[in-house]
Amino acid sequence: MTTASQTAWPEGVIARYVTIAGTADGGRTAVELTETGLRDSEWAHTTIAKCTGCHEEQREGWQTTVYYFSGTEGERTVREAAELAEFRSREWAQAHAAKCRAMARPESD
Numbered sequence: 001m002t003t004a005s006q007t008a009w010p011e012g013v014i015a016r017y018v019t020i021a022g023t024a025d026g027g028r029t030a031v032e033l034t035e036t037g038l039r040d041s042e043w044a045h046t047t048i049a050k051c052t053g054c055h056e057e058q059r060e061g062w063q064t065t066v067y068y069f070s071g072t073e074g075e076r077t078v079r080e081a082a083e084l085a086e087f088r089s090r091e092w093a094q095a096h097a098a099k100c101r102a103m104a105r106p107e108s109d
């Protein structure tokens with residue numbers, strides 16, 4: 001029997017949230033988080049959470065500019081911005097996984 005822990009993670013996936021539908025297919029249907037670039041680069045990238053069932057996705061850009069209530073601006077590092085985007089993406093993934101019933105299309109081998 002296949003369990004969710006035995007499902008191989010696709011290349012580049014940093015987190016998986018098995019959806020309701022995924023609990024019925026061994027964890028294959030899930031919201032998967034990926035990043036469009038490296039955290040130790042000088043450029044800010046995007047964290048993408050995408051559901052393999054319904055294909056809905058959420059994109060969180062890595063915002064290196066911080067806006068304070070005082071009206072001034074500051075900066076955070078690319079790594080800090082990526083961590084914040086990951087946090088927001090995980091929240092979206094958790095909420096989506098808890099309600100999505102779309103099943104991933106069976107793969108033809």
Ligand SMILES: [Zn+2]
Pocket residue numbers: 019051052053054055056096100101102
């Ligand atoms: Zn979905």
